[in-house]
Amino acid sequence: MTSDRPAVLTLEGLQGLIEALAAEGYRVLGPTRRDGAIVYDAIAGLDDLPAGWGDEQDGGRYRLVERGDAALFGYAVGPHSWKRELHPPHLTLFRTRREADGFSVEAAADEPEPTAFLGVRACELAAIAVQDRTFLEGPQADPHYARRRAGSFLVAVNCGEPAGTCFCVSMETGPRARGGYDLALTELLDAAGHRFLLEVGSERGRALAERLDARPAEAADLAASRAVSERAAGRMGRRMETGGIKALLQENQEHARWDQVAERCLSCANCTMVCPTCFCTTVEDTSDLSGETAARVRRWDSCFTLDFSYIHGGTVRGSTKARYRQWMTHKLASWYDQFGVSGCVGCGRCIAWCPVGIDITEEVAAIRGEKNPESAG
Amino acid sequence: MSAMAAGAAATDPMLPAVARVVGRRRETADVWTLEVAPPDGWAGFAPGQFNMLYLPGLGEVPISMSGDPAAPGPIRHTVRAVGAVSAALAALRPGAAVGLRGPYGSAWPVAEAAGADVVVMAGGLGLAPLRPALYRLRAERARYGRVALLYGTRSPADILFRRELERWRRQLDLEIEVTVDRAAGDWRGSVGVVTRLLPRIAFEPVSSVALVCGPEVMMRFAADALLDAGVPEPRIHLSMERNMRCAIGQCGHCQFGADFVCKDGPVMSYDRLRARLKIREL
Amino acid sequence: MTVETLERYILEHRFFEGLEPAFGSLIRGCARNVRFEAGQYLCREGEPADQLYLVRHGTVALEISAPGRGALTFQTVHEGEIVGVSWLVPPYRWTYDARAAELVRAIALDARCLRDKAERDHDLGYELMKRFVPVLVERLHATRLQLLDLYAPPA
The missing domain is CATH 2.40.30.10 (Translation factors)
Structure with missing residues (x-):
């Protein structure tokens, strides 16, 4: 392959892509089936991919199901997002050592391995772009994120099988990747065989693609790829009306719906953990018993915890109502003020992984005063 | 990228x-x-x-x-x-x-207040972040109109920087009024809430700049009293307090509505804060 | 002091700002000019509230005395403000001590005289109510804030 013209990879060609990435020095991560879910983990080849598995998702529900075909990327999204790699759940910032005249500070070693992400969905590309704004584009960049981001090679795989919880069409982030990737694949499973349309999105991507054993795409391949995306776009399990949503939420902070959702919300923080854009962290201090050395560790935090808004004297957001309102208003409204985009990419994880099935699209509809089509009555 | x-x-x-x-x-x-x-x-x-x-x-x-x-x-x-x-x-x-x-964080609009009367209202420990502004106002005293410090605190024993305030008051650079919530017999000053000090000072409300720092409840009522006196909302500045971990807008803790108090604040004008201050648990 | 001066003092006092002169004459009939040296008491807790004071100069400390804690000042009253709202409502009894913290000049109004005139002339009564009720509301608000103990170190 010698140009940016789309190409077609066979299954062996895909294996070749994984091997080429590894040969380039990338740790290759991709979807694997573990503990009844599709999670991202190290992969060596096609055998590690969840062939034939799809997912069924709904409010508070996630199940793997056998598809009855050989699709390698036949699921929507699992509980993991690439946030785990770019913005690790747990990161030592620095260590201190006691000295005769006080203490010294030493930055923790942080040399992340270059990593290739295989199977990045369009919604996840959008989520990465959203987190870029948080961690790279403010007055002070986060060097840990910046290093991981610079060393990541993104292989998108266009979504062909949206879940019942998906609404990327509403959020205008998918289902087809529109940039932000190095390479993009569309899995094609039809009479013409099991193959992948390969599109190039960056210089790095082109350099790698040139080394692959691929044939130029024909009009039928391109049409098949477009058809996958169009079919996926038509099968969104959820929708969210986003017109005027910033004002809607910011001007309805005392809406009765917040009390109602608070009656169900367990403040468990699952939604924030699975959300691919939630970025909040706290910092913890540890020291050895003698006080000789200490460390500061950054870890994911959630606006659903009581401690999150603690100031001297007490917690600002003491009620579940206030915490849910903070999360959703931040995600769908304040985010525009802070970062110029929505904090929601429509991946639906918060809906599926909520133990009581709270549905962000339903909550928006309720505050709008609509009856959600998904919930009768 | x-x-x-x-x-x-x-x-x-x-x-x-x-x-x-x-x-x-x-x-x-x-x-x-x-x-x-x-x-x-x-x-x-x-x-x-x-x-x-x-x-x-x-x-x-x-x-x-x-x-x-x-x-x-x-x-x-x-x-x-x-x-x-x-x-x-x-x-x-x-x-x-x-x-x-x-x-x-953001700063008190000290330079921007040149030419105006300046009303500084402090509650409790809120005097500490206001003292740098008071130093600057004193150092360039001729650039400002009337400058008053209205300071409320818990008891006479809780008055911060007391000697310095007494010295400043003697030098007549600033009008300084201190009030406490409670006092034993030997206290010669005022007892009562800080907003009651406002009618005692002479200032031109419409053109003045107010700098307010203290517990949020105190700031809400201080802002109301300043508004009642005729100070326009954009000229009233409060210093907000929220949980701060990173101070660079990346940890999310200090959000107050869409603002990160650590970098968009802590000093913000009242026109920006007013609606949010009325929402509980924001 | 002449009657005219007394009436002028009443009309010029911030508490009676904008009062119709006719009411000024009525009120003047109950008024006298008074002066307290530092440490003297304007009134004592438990005594009949038969006076109220328009403070013209100086500071008055409103105190409640508690065994072992001495006199605790809960509010100070300054020039342009008033001492005394207990005269307005039964049982017309002072519920605190009012002590001159420094030389205080004031107009004392005879409470019985004022109540009688207000009873006979409800326009005057309403005018007085409109001026005293805000004082009560403001003191209640101040009390709430003091009760919150806003500046106390967090528990």
């Missing part, structure tokens, strides 16, 4: 400089002013800004600078010993090491 990320990877804004405590002064029973030698690269601060002070194994807290931003020498931080970190900070002796990141 890669060029942007590579350029940004240079320094970690979460790494503190190790600075040296050079002095400590007791202000009240539980409030201390810690003097810290400026670390390498310290480029000064503006009135109203804060630093993050860190102690190994204990943690890091935001502490307002309370000294004169124009004065050479140590950086002054006034801290109330209420939590594990602040109590340990307050107990530091000269020679001790302390981690320091900063300065962070």
Whole structure:
């Protein structure tokens, strides 16, 4: 392959892509089936991919199901997002050592391995772009994120099988990747065989693609790829009306719906953990018993915890109502003020992984005063 | 993307400089002013800004600078010993090491107030982040109209910077009114809430600038009293308090509506805050 | 002091700002000029509230005395403000001590005289109510804030 013209990879060609990435020095991560879910983990080849598995998702529900075909990327999204790699759940910032005249500070070693992400969905590309704004584009960049981001090679795989919880069409982030990737694949499973349309999105991507054993795409391949995306776009399990949503939420902070959702919300923080854009962290201090050395560790935090808004004297957001309102208003409204985009990419994880099935699209509809089509009555 | 990320990877804004405590002064029973030698690269601060002070194994807290931003020498931080970190900070002796990141946050609009009357309203420990503004107002006294400090605190024993306030009052540069919530018999000053001091001072409300810092409840009523007196909303500035961990808008803790108090604040004008201050648990 | 001067003092006092002169004459009939040296008491807790004071100069400390704690000042009253709202409502009894913290000049109004005139002339009564009720509301608000103990170190 010698140009940016789309190409077609066979299954062996895909294996070749994984091997080429590894040969380039990338740790290759991709979807694997573990503990009844599709999670991202190290992969060596096609055998590690969840062939034939799809997912069924709904409010508070996630199940793997056998598809009855050989699709390698036949699921929507699992509980993991690439946030785990770019913005690790747990990161030592620095260590201190006691000295005769006080203490010294030493930055923790942080040399992340270059990593290739295989199977990045369009919604996840959008989520990465959203987190870029948080961690790279403010007055002070986060060097840990910046290093991981610079060393990541993104292989998108266009979504062909949206879940019942998906609404990327509403959020205008998918289902087809529109940039932000190095390479993009569309899995094609039809009479013409099991193959992948390969599109190039960056210089790095082109350099790698040139080394692959691929044939130029024909009009039928391109049409098949477009058809996958169009079919996926038509099968969104959820929708969210986003017109005027910033004002809607910011001007309805005392809406009765917040009390109602608070009656169900367990403040468990699952939604924030699975959300691919939630970025909040706290910092913890540890020291050895003698006080000789200490460390500061950054870890994911959630606006659903009581401690999150603690100031001297007490917690600002003491009620579940206030915490849910903070999360959703931040995600769908304040985010525009802070970062110029929505904090929601429509991946639906918060809906599926909520133990009581709270549905962000339903909550928006309720505050709008609509009856959600998904919930009768 | 890669060029942007590579350029940004240079320094970690979460790494503190190790600075040296050079002095400590007791202000009240539980409030201390810690003097810290400026670390390498310290480029000064503006009135109203804060630093993050860190102690190994204990943690890091935001502490307002309370000294004169124009004065050479140590950086002054006034801290109330209420939590594990602040109590340990307050107990530091000269020679001790302390981690320091900063300065962070927005500043009081001191220069912008030139030509106007300035009303400074402080409640309790809220006087500390206002003192740098008072130093600047005094230093360039001729640039301002009338300048008044209205200060309310718990009891006469809780008055911060008392000698300095008495000296300033004698020098007649500022009109200074202090009131306490309760007092024993030997207190000769006012008793009552700080907003009651407002009718006692002469100022031109429409063109004046008000700087307010104290507990949120106090600031709400102070802002109402200033508005009632005729000060326009954009000319009333409050310093907000929220949980701050990173001070650079990346940890999410200090959000107040769409603002990160650490970088969009802490000093914000009342027109921006008014609607949000009326929402509980925001 | 002449009657005219007394009436002028009443009309010029911030508490009676904008009062119709006719009411000024009525009120003047109950008024006298008074002066307290520092440390003297304007009134004592438990005594009949038969006076109220328009403070013209100086500071008055309103105090409650508690065994072992001495006199606690809960509010100070300054020039342009008033001492005394207990005269307005039964049982017309002072519920605190009012002590001159420094030399205080004031207009004392005889409470019985004022109540009688207000009873006979409801327009005057309403005018007085409109001026005294805000004082009560403001003191209640101040009391709430003091009760919150806003500046106390967090528990």
